[in-house]
Amino acid sequence: xxxxxxxxxxxxxxxxxxxxxxxxxxxxxxxxxxxxxxxxxxxxxxxxxxxxxxxxxxxxxxxxxxxxxxxxxxxxxxxxxxxxxxxxxxxxxxxxxxx
Amino acid sequence: xxxxxxxxxxxxxxxxxxxxxxxxxxxxxxxxxxxxxxxxxxxxxxxxxxxxxxxxxxxxxxxxxxxxxxxxxxxxxxxxxxxxxxxxxxxxxxxxxxxxxxxxxxxxxxxxxxxxxxxxxxxxxxxxxxxxxxxxxxxxxxxxxxxxxxxxxxxxxxxxx
Numbered sequence: 294x295x296x297x298x299x300x301x302x303x304x305x306x307x308x309x310x311x312x313x314x315x316x317x318x319x320x321x322x323x324x325x326x327x328x329x330x331x332x333x334x335x336x337x338x339x340x341x342x343x344x345x346x347x348x349x350x351x352x353x354x355x356x357x358x359x360x361x362x363x364x365x366x367x368x369x370x371x372x373x374x375x376x377x378x379x380x381x382x383x384x385x386x387x388x389x390x391x392x
Numbered sequence: 393x394x395x396x397x398x399x400x401x402x403x404x405x406x407x408x409x410x411x412x413x414x415x416x417x418x419x420x421x422x423x424x425x426x427x428x429x430x431x432x433x434x435x436x437x438x439x440x441x442x443x444x445x446x447x448x449x450x451x452x453x454x455x456x457x458x459x460x461x462x463x464x465x466x467x468x469x470x471x472x473x474x475x476x477x478x479x480x481x482x483x484x485x486x487x488x489x490x491x492x493x494x495x496x497x498x499x500x501x502x503x504x505x506x507x508x509x510x511x512x513x514x515x516x517x518x519x520x521x522x523x524x525x526x527x528x529x530x531x532x533x534x535x536x537x538x539x540x541x542x543x544x545x546x547x548x549x550x551x552x553x
Contacts, residue, residue, distance in 0.1 A: 300405065300552055302521065304397035308541065308549065311500075311525050314534035318494065327490065331542055 321362035325355045394430045395502040399522040400550075403439040407518060412511045415486040415550075417472040421509045423520065424461055424468040425491055425538065430501035434522040441506040441517040454496030456536070461508035461515045467493075470505065473543040485548035492537040499530040503538065521549065 302308055312319070312327075333354065335347035370389055377386035407413055414420040426441050428434070432448035443449050443460035452458040455467045470488040477486040488505075503523045510518040529536070541547040 300400060302398040302400050304399065306398075307526060308398045309523055309525070310539045311529040312535075312537045312539060313529055313531035315532040316534055318535050319537065327539060334542060
């Protein structure tokens with residue numbers, strides 16, 4: 294039996310992943326996928342019935358999370374719209390509203 | 393010169409044994425991330441992060457700030473994952489939330505995570521991890537997101553089993 298502590302990173306396997314975008318931000322769907330990945334995980338070797346049910350739940354959760362992310366974006370735009378209107382920038386506010 | 397894999401820095405392991413690093417979510421040290429091109433060479437022997445273009449750090453762009461630690465309010469500071477450090481079974485672990493640099497034009501091959509307040513110091517750069525992205529990753533006027541592993545006993549970034 295080894296008495297040492299296991300305290301290394303896998304040298305040649307991905308430890309982190311990097312996602313990038315060009316000329317845009319991430320969409321709610323892309324972010325929802327990452328979000329659900331942090332909440333739910335199921336092993337490839339899990340019992341097929343459990344694994345399939347978990348994956349179906351994952352897909353459902355992605356849709357739910359993405360929906361509420363879109364709601365949050367719209368709600369924030371309302372807040373920004375009103376802040377810009379209050380600051381005397383109606384044209385800029387209108388641009389934000391139309392996004 | 394190039395990145396050659398992921399490493400837990402040896403100096404970090406030693407510093408853990410002298411209580412230099414505090415990963416507690418509230419009141420712990422500030423950990424930051426620096427991004428580098430593939431011209432950088434880091435390995436387990438890397439003891440301190442180095443900064444600036446002459447050290448192959450990527451330039452300031454969007455919310456990414458080149459040049460090293462500038463206090464816990466830096467945009468390069470990593471947020472600890474919820475309720476870290478934690479344990480499950482016989483494994484103790486800690487992890488960070490994903491980090492996104494927005495409106496950024498960046499090409500990076502890897503990163504260093506370092507402690508910018510090690511041992512209650514300020515603007516320190518004690519190296520923790522060397523991360524190899526596997527290939528150049530690029531964003532153009534967009535988001536550059538580093539997705540950390542799930543904060544659990546099997547996947548978390550730092551685990552003691």
